[in-house]
Amino acid sequence: MGWQIDTAQVEDLARGAALFGTGGGGDPYIGSLLARQALADGPVAVLDLSELPDDAHVLFVAMMGAPTVMVEKLPSLDEVIEPVRALGAHLGRPVTHIACAEVGGVNSTIPVAAAAALGLPLIDADGMGRAFPELQMVLPTLIGVTASPLALSDEKGNVAVLQTIDNSWTERIARVATVEMGCSTMIAGFSMTGAQARAGLVGGSLSRCITVGRAIADAREGKTDPVTAAVALLDGRELFDGKVVDVQRATTTGFARGRARIEGEGGTVLTLQFQNEHLVAEADGRILATTPDLIMVVEGETGEPVTTEGLRYGQRVRVLAAPADERWHCPEALAMVGPGYFGYDLPAHRFDGTVSTGAVSTGTVSGIAAAEEAK
Amino acid sequence: MGWQIDTAQVEDLARGAALFGTGGGGDPYIGSLLARQALADGPVAVLDLSELPDDAHVLFVAMMGAPTVMVEKLPSLDEVIEPVRALGAHLGRPVTHIACAEVGGVNSTIPVAAAAALGLPLIDADGMGRAFPELQMVLPTLIGVTASPLALSDEKGNVAVLQTIDNSWTERIARVATVEMGCSTMIAGFSMTGAQARAGLVGGSLSRCITVGRAIADAREGKTDPVTAAVALLDGRELFDGKVVDVQRATTTGFARGRARIEGEGGTVLTLQFQNEHLVAEADGRILATTPDLIMVVEGETGEPVTTEGLRYGQRVRVLAAPADERWHCPEALAMVGPGYFGYDLPAHRFDGTVSTGAVSTGTVSGIAAAEEAK
Numbered sequence: 001m002g003w004q005i006d007t008a009q010v011e012d013l014a015r016g017a018a019l020f021g022t023g024g025g026g027d028p029y030i031g032s033l034l035a036r037q038a039l040a041d042g043p044v045a046v047l048d049l050s051e052l053p054d055d056a057h058v059l060f061v062a063m064m065g066a067p068t069v070m071v072e073k074l075p076s077l078d079e080v081i082e083p084v085r086a087l088g089a090h091l092g093r094p095v096t097h098i099a100c101a102e103v104g105g106v107n108s109t110i111p112v113a114a115a116a117a118l119g120l121p122l123i124d125a126d127g128m129g130r131a132f133p134e135l136q137m138v139l140p141t142l143i144g145v146t147a148s149p150l151a152l153s154d155e156k157g158n159v160a161v162l163q164t165i166d167n168s169w170t171e172r173i174a175r176v177a178t179v180e181m182g183c184s185t186m187i188a189g190f191s192m193t194g195a196q197a198r199a200g201l202v203g204g205s206l207s208r209c210i211t212v213g214r215a216i217a218d219a220r221e222g223k224t225d226p227v228t229a230a231v232a233l234l235d236g237r238e239l240f241d242g243k244v245v246d247v248q249r250a251t252t253t254g255f256a257r258g259r260a261r262i263e264g265e266g267g268t269v270l271t272l273q274f275q276n277e278h279l280v281a282e283a284d285g286r287i288l289a290t291t292p293d294l295i296m297v298v299e300g301e302t303g304e305p306v307t308t309e310g311l312r313y314g315q316r317v318r319v320l321a322a323p324a325d326e327r328w329h330c331p332e333a334l335a336m337v338g339p340g341y342f343g344y345d346l347p348a349h350r351f352d353g354t355v356s357t358g359a360v361s362t363g364t365v366s367g368i369a370a371a372e373e374a375k
Numbered sequence: 376m377g378w379q380i381d382t383a384q385v386e387d388l389a390r391g392a393a394l395f396g397t398g399g400g401g402d403p404y405i406g407s408l409l410a411r412q413a414l415a416d417g418p419v420a421v422l423d424l425s426e427l428p429d430d431a432h433v434l435f436v437a438m439m440g441a442p443t444v445m446v447e448k449l450p451s452l453d454e455v456i457e458p459v460r461a462l463g464a465h466l467g468r469p470v471t472h473i474a475c476a477e478v479g480g481v482n483s484t485i486p487v488a489a490a491a492a493l494g495l496p497l498i499d500a501d502g503m504g505r506a507f508p509e510l511q512m513v514l515p516t517l518i519g520v521t522a523s524p525l526a527l528s529d530e531k532g533n534v535a536v537l538q539t540i541d542n543s544w545t546e547r548i549a550r551v552a553t554v555e556m557g558c559s560t561m562i563a564g565f566s567m568t569g570a571q572a573r574a575g576l577v578g579g580s581l582s583r584c585i586t587v588g589r590a591i592a593d594a595r596e597g598k599t600d601p602v603t604a605a606v607a608l609l610d611g612r613e614l615f616d617g618k619v620v621d622v623q624r625a626t627t628t629g630f631a632r633g634r635a636r637i638e639g640e641g642g643t644v645l646t647l648q649f650q651n652e653h654l655v656a657e658a659d660g661r662i663l664a665t666t667p668d669l670i671m672v673v674e675g676e677t678g679e680p681v682t683t684e685g686l687r688y689g690q691r692v693r694v695l696a697a698p699a700d701e702r703w704h705c706p707e708a709l710a711m712v713g714p715g716y717f718g719y720d721l722p723a724h725r726f727d728g729t730v731s732t733g734a735v736s737t738g739t740v741s742g743i744a745a746a747e748e749a750k
Binding site: 086090156157158159160161162163164165169172173175176177179180181 | 461465531532533534535536537538539540544547548550551552554555556
C-alpha cells in the first residue's frame with residue numbers, strides 16, 4: 001500500500017540507507033539535510049512497485065561522483081531537479097514517478113528531495129538493493145533498460161544529455177564529464193515504464209531502510225546492542241569487531257578508492273578493499289565476503305553506519321555482511337559487479353563464505369595481492 | 376554571388392585550407408577524400424555572407440580532437456551529419472545553412488561533406504580565418520554567440536548534447552568527452568541567425584582557400600616559386616627557410632602539442648611551438664610572429680602545406696607568416712587566443728615583428744623558456 005514519507009522518517013531512512021549503501025552513497029547527514037529541506041512543505045507520496053501503472057514513466061535521480069567531494073558541495077533543490085527537467089524536455093513526455101538508483105546515504109534522499117520539489121510520487125524501490133560505484137551497475141541493465149538518454153548537471157548550470165550505445169558508455173562519458181564538472185553532478189536517466197520498473201527494481205527498499213534505521217536507533221535507546229538488531233533484520237552476520245589501524249584512500253578518476261585495515265582481539269587483521277563501496281573483506285588469508293554481497297561497517301557501540309570516506313584511524317568498528325538481491329548472483333550480473341570487474345582475481349564469495357555461481361576462478365588472497373600490485 | 380563547389384575544386388580547397396590552418400585542422404588529404412566522396416552525387420551551393428537571409432539558421436560542423444588521431448580514423452558521411460541531426464532534433468527547428476568553424480585541412484572539407492549529405496547550402500565564410508585548437512576560439516564568441524547547445528558524436532554511435540554556461544565550459548566538457556570517445560568526434564553547434572553569422576564570421580574564406588591552393592599548384596606547374604605566389608596572395612612574408620632538425624610531439628589531453636626546430640643556412644635555428652596549430656615562431660632570441668597571426672610551414676620546393684603532425688626530421692621547409700583577421704587583435708580576443716592563453720609570457724607579435732595592441736608584457740625568449748619549464 002502507498003504511504004507517505006515526511007521529515008520524521010528522514011533520519012531513519014538516511015541511517016538505514018547508509019548501512020545498505022555498504023560504505024558508499026555519500027554522507028547520510030548531508031543526505032538527510034537535503035531531504036528535510038525538501039519535505040518542509042509537506043510529505044511525499046510513496047508507492048509500492050505493485051501499485052505502479054504499466055504506462056508510468058519512471059526515472060532514476062541520483063548524485064554521480066566521489067562522495068568525498070559531495071560532502072563539501074551540498075546540492076540545492078534546483079540542482080537536484082535540473083537533470084529531470086532537461087531529460088523531460090529532451091524526451092518530450094512527462095515524468096510520472098521518481099525512483100532511487102541505489103540505496104546509500106545521499107542517493108536515497110536525493111530522490112526524496114527531487115520528488116518533493118517536482119510534486120511527483122516516489123517508488124518504494126531502488127535499482128540495486130545496495131550501492132555500487134558505476135552507473136551501469138543496476139538490475140534494470142540486466143533486463144535491457146538503457147541508461148540513456150541520461151542528463152547530468154552541475155551546480156554552475158552546465159547540463160549534458162547523453163545518448164550512448166550501451167550503459168557502460170553512458171558511465172564512461174558521464175564519468176569524465178562529472179570529473180571535469182567538479183567531481184560531483186546530479187543525474188537523471190534510465191527512463192522506464194511501470195512494467196519495466198516492476199521487473200527490474202528491488203522492491204521495498206525505502207521501507208526496509210527506515211525499518212533498519214529505526215531498529216538501530218531503538219536498540220540504542222533501549223540499551224540493547226544495535227548491531228545485533230541490524231544483523232537480524234538484514235539476515236546477515238557479523239564478520240569482525242576491531243579498531244581501524246590503517247586507511248589508504250585516494251580520490252581518483254571520480255571515485256573514492258582505497259583500503260582499510262581493522263585489527264581485532266588477538267591481533268587478527270581484517271582488510272577491506274573499496275571503490276566508493278566496500279568490495280572485498282578478507283582476514284587471515286581467507287575471503288569472508290565480496291561484492292555483490294553487502295559488506296557494511298558500523299561504529300562498534302552505536303551501530304551508526306560508517307561510509308568509506310568516514311573511516312578514520314582508531315575508530316572502533318564492527319563489520320557486517322548480508323546477502324545481495326539474488327539476481328546479482330547470475331553470471332551476467334557477476335560479470336558486471338563481481339570481484340573480477342574491479343580487478344580482483346577472485347570468484348564472488350557469498351556472505352556465508354560459500355563461493356557464488358558464475359565464479360571464474362578459485363579465490364585466494366594472492367588475488368588481492370595481484371590486484372594491488374597492478375594498481 | 377553564390378557559386379558551387381564540386382570535386383574539381385576540392386584539392387585546391389584542401390591545400391589552401393591546410394595553409395590557412397597554420398599546421399592544424401587535420402590532414403588535407405583525409406579532408407579531400409571525405410569531400411570528394413560527399414560531392415560524388417553533385418556540387419554543393421555556396422553563398423556569400425551578404426546573401427544570407429536574416430532568419431537563416433546556421434550551424435558550425437567540425438571535427439574535434441587531435442588531428443593526429445583523425446588520420447587513422449576517417450569519419451563516414453553518416454558520422455559527419457549525426458551531430459547536425461541530433462542538434463536539429465534538440466533545437467526543434469531546421470538548420471538552413473552549414474558553415475566552417477575554422478579553415479584547416481579537415482575542418483574546411485567536413486562542412487562541405489555535411490552540406491552535401493544534408494542537401495544544404497554552405498556559407499563562404501568561417502569562424503576564425505585560420506585554425507585554433509579550442510572550441511570557444513571563434514570570432515562569434517566575441518559577439519556573444521553561444522557554442523551550446525552543442526552536439527558531439529563518435530563513430531561508435533554515442534552522442535552528447537551540451538548546454539553550458541559559457542563557451543569555455545563547452546570546450547572543457549566536450550574535450551574530456553572527446554578524449555574518452557576515442558580522441559576524435561564530430562561536432563555541431565554555435566547555432567546562429569543569418570544576422571549573427573554576417574556579424575561574426577570571416578567572409579570569403581572558402582574562395583580564398585581555393586584561390587591560394589590553386590596559385591600554389593599553378594606556380595608549381597609553371598615552374599615558378601609556389602611559396603612566393605602564396606606569400607603575395609596572403610599579404611604575408613617568408614620568415615625562414617631551412618631543414619627540420621628536431622620535432623618533439625605528444626598527443627596529450629586531446630591535443631597534438633609540441634615543438635619543432637628548423638635549421639637554416641649559417642646555423643640559425645627557428646623554433647616553432649604548437650598545440651595543434653603553430654603558436655610562436657622565434658629565432659636568435661627574437662620573436663618573429665605569434666598567435667593570433669598566422670604561422671605556416673610549407674615544403675620548400677612544392678609549397679605544399681605541412682601540418683604539425685606531418686613535420687618530420689630532415690624535411691626542407693619554409694616558414695611563412697600572414698596577418699590574422701584584425702578582430703583577433705582586440706584585447707578580448709588576445710585574452711582568448713594570445714600567447715598568454717597558451718602559457719607563453721609574451722605579448723602578441725604581429726607577423727611584421729611589431730607588438731600587437733592588448734599586449735600584456737614585453738616579449739623575450741625567456742617567456743618561452745619559462746613556459747617550457749612549466750610543462
